Amino acid sequence: MKQANVAVVGVGAVGIEMLRCLKQRKFPVKTLRLFGRSARDITVDGETYKVEVIGKNSFEGIDIALFAGTEGEKGAAVTYAKAAVKAGAVVIDNGADFRMKKTVPLVVPEVNRHTIKDNQGIIANPNCTTIQMLTALNQVHKRFGLKQIILCSYQAVSGAGKQACIGLMDETVALGKQNVGTNYETYAKKLEKTSGAFSAQIAFNVIPQIGGFDDEGFTSEEMKVVHETKKIMGDKKIKVSSTCVRVPVFGAHSEAVYFVTRENVTREQLEKAFKESEGVCYAEKPEDFAKPLDVEGKDATYVSRLRADAQNKNAFWIWVVADNIRKGAALNAVQIAEDVLKRK
Amino acid sequence: MKQANVAVVGVGAVGIEMLRCLKQRKFPVKTLRLFGRSARDITVDGETYKVEVIGKNSFEGIDIALFAGTEGEKGAAVTYAKAAVKAGAVVIDNGADFRMKKTVPLVVPEVNRHTIKDNQGIIANPNCTTIQMLTALNQVHKRFGLKQIILCSYQAVSGAGKQACIGLMDETVALGKQNVGTNYETYAKKLEKTSGAFSAQIAFNVIPQIGGFDDEGFTSEEMKVVHETKKIMGDKKIKVSSTCVRVPVFGAHSEAVYFVTRENVTREQLEKAFKESEGVCYAEKPEDFAKPLDVEGKDATYVSRLRADAQNKNAFWIWVVADNIRKGAALNAVQIAEDVLKRK
Numbered sequence: 001m002k003q004a005n006v007a008v009v010g011v012g013a014v015g016i017e018m019l020r021c022l023k024q025r026k027f028p029v030k031t032l033r034l035f036g037r038s039a040r041d042i043t044v045d046g047e048t049y050k051v052e053v054i055g056k057n058s059f060e061g062i063d064i065a066l067f068a069g070t071e072g073e074k075g076a077a078v079t080y081a082k083a084a085v086k087a088g089a090v091v092i093d094n095g096a097d098f099r100m101k102k103t104v105p106l107v108v109p110e111v112n113r114h115t116i117k118d119n120q121g122i123i124a125n126p127n128c129t130t131i132q133m134l135t136a137l138n139q140v141h142k143r144f145g146l147k148q149i150i151l152c153s154y155q156a157v158s159g160a161g162k163q164a165c166i167g168l169m170d171e172t173v174a175l176g177k178q179n180v181g182t183n184y185e186t187y188a189k190k191l192e193k194t195s196g197a198f199s200a201q202i203a204f205n206v207i208p209q210i211g212g213f214d215d216e217g218f219t220s221e222e223m224k225v226v227h228e229t230k231k232i233m234g235d236k237k238i239k240v241s242s243t244c245v246r247v248p249v250f251g252a253h254s255e256a257v258y259f260v261t262r263e264n265v266t267r268e269q270l271e272k273a274f275k276e277s278e279g280v281c282y283a284e285k286p287e288d289f290a291k292p293l294d295v296e297g298k299d300a301t302y303v304s305r306l307r308a309d310a311q312n313k314n315a316f317w318i319w320v321v322a323d324n325i326r327k328g329a330a331l332n333a334v335q336i337a338e339d340v341l342k343r344k
Numbered sequence: 345m346k347q348a349n350v351a352v353v354g355v356g357a358v359g360i361e362m363l364r365c366l367k368q369r370k371f372p373v374k375t376l377r378l379f380g381r382s383a384r385d386i387t388v389d390g391e392t393y394k395v396e397v398i399g400k401n402s403f404e405g406i407d408i409a410l411f412a413g414t415e416g417e418k419g420a421a422v423t424y425a426k427a428a429v430k431a432g433a434v435v436i437d438n439g440a441d442f443r444m445k446k447t448v449p450l451v452v453p454e455v456n457r458h459t460i461k462d463n464q465g466i467i468a469n470p471n472c473t474t475i476q477m478l479t480a481l482n483q484v485h486k487r488f489g490l491k492q493i494i495l496c497s498y499q500a501v502s503g504a505g506k507q508a509c510i511g512l513m514d515e516t517v518a519l520g521k522q523n524v525g526t527n528y529e530t531y532a533k534k535l536e537k538t539s540g541a542f543s544a545q546i547a548f549n550v551i552p553q554i555g556g557f558d559d560e561g562f563t564s565e566e567m568k569v570v571h572e573t574k575k576i577m578g579d580k581k582i583k584v585s586s587t588c589v590r591v592p593v594f595g596a597h598s599e600a601v602y603f604v605t606r607e608n609v610t611r612e613q614l615e616k617a618f619k620e621s622e623g624v625c626y627a628e629k630p631e632d633f634a635k636p637l638d639v640e641g642k643d644a645t646y647v648s649r650l651r652a653d654a655q656n657k658n659a660f661w662i663w664v665v666a667d668n669i670r671k672g673a674a675l676n677a678v679q680i681a682e683d684v685l686k687r688k
Contacts, residue, residue: 247591
């Protein structure tokens with residue numbers, strides 16, 4: 001097997017998870033370079049890595065550049081992808097900036113790895129919420145066609161970065177201090193001062209906003225699911241609508257997905273499709289539903305609670321849980337890198 | 345105004361909230377008697393109440409009996425409602441046992457208080473999840489007709505009783521002790537031993553199961569929403585389907601509700617309907633969405649984040665939050681009692 005010179009740009013939660021995925025999946029790394037805004041050493045799972053300051057000349061000799069960093073409001077790829085591509089690297093970008101560009105394949109390998117070959121240097125990693133939903137629905141669409149998807153998400157704070165995780169932790173710890181020696185009657189659930197990680201306290205709360213609002217009242221997260229689904233599935237006719245909600249969970253997003261197929265389909269056919277889906281772990285018994293606390297750190301997309309809506313033909317529910325930092329970001333990018341390497 | 349002799353049966357979370365609602369709403373109580381499984385004194389908001397042992401002879405002279413207790417697996421009304429009715433009381437039952445009986449009105453006052461007059465001694469209080477959804481959708485259905493409702497819930501632990509709240513508190517406190525002096529890298533999110541309040545740890549987790557599973561894989565909570573909606577709306581044609589999920593929030597349920605109207609409707613018409621809806625507090629601006637931590641203890645049903653699904657005609661989303669112990673249980677029952685008293 002060939003080897004590649006790999007760069008990881010950005011060493012936040014996703015960048016660090018990329019290092020883990022490269023190692024765990026024995027990605028054939030010839031040399032590995034890490035880039036960030038400042039030079040430093042970081043330690044991940046007992047191994048120390050050197051972080052170099054990023055610059056437009058950082059990519060000489062790099063074959064694959066995994067982008068997971070930000071530069072102000074945008075992804076670091078906005079500033080550096082062009083230079084990386086010019087230097088001969090294939091950029092796999094976890095940011096949102098290039099996803100909808102016509103010349104950029106938007107890839108969930110299980111669903112549309114065939115589009116990787118069309119890249120002109122940049123390949124985009126989809127939004128976490130979209131990735132796990134489409135990994136789950138992939139075979140349903142291929143076998144029976146998807147007419148409509150309605151999604152409600154229960155999203156972990158890790159999707160908002162490490163500081164958001166620390167925010168949930170800090171709020172919980174602060175409430176713990178406030179509540180020392182108290183019983184339930186006097187147990188305080190609300191802080192005077194929140195961590196600032198979200199627009200409101202996230203501990204013991206849910207926040208139905210992820211990203212900014214558009215003129216129609218949808219959030220950017222909700223619209224990413226709509227647009228990215230059509231592009232990845234290669235089918236503009238699929239109707240998609242969603243409500244995305246932040247919940248006080250550290251890692252792994254959960255999704256209640258309601259879908260309607262174009263062709264007539266039975267529950268048994270769907271079960272077969274889920275069992276034969278790449279990257280999916282399907283639970284047949286209703287009580288074997290997945291929960292985010294168990295899925296964090298896992299690679300698979302967990303599908304459970306398949307139910308037919310008795311009042312609506314070819315309409316079904318599933319419950320989908322995946323680690324948003326792994327399958328929803330780092331792992332998906334490394335899977336793309338594996339496919340890129342195979343084609344080189 | 346007439347006065348009534350009132351009995352409250354069961355002094356758990358809902359029974360205690362009934363006492364608060366009676367007092368706060370200045371319900372014209374002539375005499376108030378509390379019944380439970382054991383005789384004792386309880387203190388609520390600084391006031392002490394005497395709890396008497398319940399028996400089939402407890403209801404002599406009672407005009408209105410609010411049932412919020414359980415007797416084994418069933419509601420206390422299964423054992424005592426008949427005796428209460430025989431003694432001349434009108435029973436308002438928060439339990440699930442009588443809700444679907446033809447002779448029992450199932451009432452959300454804002455929606456169908458006209459059915460109260462048909463009671464034969466027992467009136468049922470609907471499930472909390474159904475109550476807030478229908479309070480929110482009431483005027484939409486009356487003005488434009490509802491064709492379909494798809495619901496995903498984010499339900500507070502208080503819906504599972506006081507012990508479940510203590511469970512979430514205990515799990516959080518135990519994690520706090522486990523985490524003393526640690527930073528985020530070593531922060532433990534998972535307990536070796538959970539509180540036992542739910543089938544899994546609820547702190548930092550979500551559990552997509554409320555009630556037992558039926559043969560189709562739906563939970564009892566999910567099917568209550570389906571059946572109760574049709575009965576309360578008086579319209580069997582409304583298609584309803586739901587996924588009900590427990591989240592680590594103490595009080596107030598949140599719901600992402602997707603609905604399709606029969607008649608053509610504009611966003612403006614819907615806004616007007618929500619603004620003119622009894623019991624509804626409507627937020628026009630997307631950023632003014634309600635959160636459970638702010639709604640706990642409030643009487644209104646909060647509707648926000650109205651959005652039109654651009655790809656599906658007459659289809660919209662709303663975000664609905666209400667205190668499940670107040671509007672979802674105690675307050676709704678006391679509102680029914682007020683209507684009963686007006687008719688007496």
